[in-house]
Amino acid sequence: MENEETVSRSSKNTRVPQNKNHSNKKRWLVPVVGLLICFSLVFTGGLFYFQSHFFITAKANGVDISLLNVKDAKNKLEELNKAESVVIKVNGKEEKIELPKKYEITEDYLKQNIGDRSIKLPINEDYKVELKNKLNALTFEEGTPSQDARIEKVDGTYQILPEQVGTVVDKEALMNQVLKDVDANKGGYVYDVKEFYQKPTVTKDDKGLQEKLTLLSKKENKAITLDINGEKLTITKEELQSFMDTAGNVDPNKVYAWVEQTNQKYGSIYKPIIFKNVHGVTTKYKNNGSYGWDINMPQTRDLLVQAINSDKDTETITVPIDGDVTQSSTVDKDYVEIDLNDQKMYFFKGGVKVVETDVITGRYNKGTATVPGFHTILYKDTDTKLEGEMLDGSKYSVPVKYWMPLKSFGGVVTQIGIHDADYKAEYFGNKEAYKTNFGSNGCINTPGAAVAQIFNGSYAGMPVIVYGHIYDSAPGEFDKPVDYGEPV
Known part of the structure; x- marks a missing residue:
């Protein structure tokens, strides 16, 4: 009896744990299945929902349209086409230009792109043309043109005169800025034409201008001496300046004209003839232009141009002479x-x-x-x-x-x-x-x-x-x- 009772208790003890495990499995299975069913319902609902609504991060031209349906999104995006004006300030007065409709916003287009997270709205084809035409119709006073920085001779010395900003409106720059801002939906389209005056193209800090001034300074301060048949003639700073333009370019024609004047002053063929006849009477006659000597002007011009353009700061030129230097103006x-x-x-x-x-x-x-x-x-x-x-x-x-x-x-x-x-x-x-x-x-x-x-x-x-x-x-x-x- 004891053995049977023992076996009976043993068997009973063995079956009880098996019933507990089975009960635990049933307990966890119900919520898991329920969760899966919920997920399935949510996913199915989401698929259905986002067929008519935009995703959470969706934007059109930077405007947030997340979770909106097509109609609501269209209404919100119409703000991009709200009536705005471009204001142009001219001498205290204002010119207003109404912006044309910029975007073509339709429900059909939004439906076609409802699954996109970043939508670019189509532009009204006539928008830029209309805006350009309106801007181009603006008229401004003629104004004073801007002046580039330049080199001029002041008080006998070459100097850089600074640029001067005029009052001529750069209409193209103004139009480009307006179009750029409107394209970017910047807003607050107010422009003062003073900010769009044509700018000088060359400023006083221009490297090329500085280099030209340095070159001019070097050339105008050269010490060039002409040896004209033994007579020394040093070319002055003013004379050197007269040979050049403000870029430092030497004009051979101006040099030749100077040599020609110098020749008439120094050449003996231009000097009068002094003659004492057999009767003791001394008379002054005009030279016929062939007695004596004169400067070879083409060669002298070339030598002078070369000297001005050389790297030397000091130079003496022996002037080539034509004619007989032994012939004196006094004929005796x-x-x-x-x-x-x-x-x-x-x-x-x-x-x-x-x-x-x-x-x-x-x-x-x-x-x-x-x-x-x-x-x-x-x-x-x-x-x-x-x-x-x-x-x-x-x-x-x-x-x-x-x-x-x-x-x-x-x-x-x-x-x-x-x-x-x-x-x-x-x-x-x-x-x-x-x-x-x-x-x-x-x-x-x-x-x-x-x-x-x-x-x-x-x-x-x-x-x-x-x-x-x-x-x-x-x-x-x-x-x-x-x-x-x-x-x-």
Whole structure:
């Protein structure tokens, strides 16, 4: 009995735990199944809900439309198309421009994008065109243009003058800013045209302008000296400035013009001739432009431009010279002297009279006169024939052994010269012969022996001074340059 009872209790004890586990499982199973059912219902409901509503983080053009349905979202987004104005302030007055409708907001479009979290609304196609047209229709006063910073000479020195802001409205910049702000929905579209005045393109701090000023300063302060046939001429700061523009570029034409003026001042061919005749009378004549020397202007210009543009701060230029630097403005060594009044010619060599001879000069008419003034021998020729026409239309053709044509004032080749005329031998010494048909067509007719001496001792460029007043009352007009000279 005891054993049976023991077994019975043992069996009973064994079954009780099994019933407890089964009970626990049932207890947990009910809530889990319920939770799953809830999740399923929520998920199903969510799917259904978000088919007509936007997601929690949804935005359209930055506007929060989360959990809104299409209709409510559309109503909220219409705020983007609310009536706004662009205000343009001009000299205390205001110009208003009503903004056109910017976005095309439709329920259909929102439905198509209801599942998106970031929606970009379509732009009204005519919006920008309308706005641009309205802005473009604005008119502003002409205003004063802005001035760029620039280099100018002030008190003799190059300086940078600062830029100046004018009052001309940069309409394009204003329009671009308005369009940009409206595109970004910035709001508060108020603009003062003063903020959109056209800006100078070059300011006083411009690097290029500073470099030009440095270059100008270097060039205008150069020490350039010209050695003109032994005379020293230092170019002044003002002269250097006159050669350049404000960018430091040297103008060769301006340099040449300066060299030309300098040449007239220093070149001996521009200086008057001082001459003392056999009668002891000293007279000043105009140089014919070929006696003496002058500056080679093209070469000097090039050397000067090169010196200004060089890196050297100091430079001396030896000026190239054309002509004979030994020819003095005072003629007292080698020359031919012709006295019209006495119908005489003298030849001096080394200051010593070598030849004195009678001559017959031009026929008594200003159109055939031997003209007074300073001349030079153009060239020398032998055994040639002189041909031409007299005032009466008659032709002449005269063979000569010696021929020395003259160059007159202004470089004029007169066709007048010195030559032999032995066929007039019996009339040499007759001071009135020039008034007869034995007078020449302007040439100085000379006995052969005398002209041979002059020919052999003379040279091209030798001075020939002609003086006298025998043609003062002659008929006609002089057809060659005449210079009676000035007493000294």
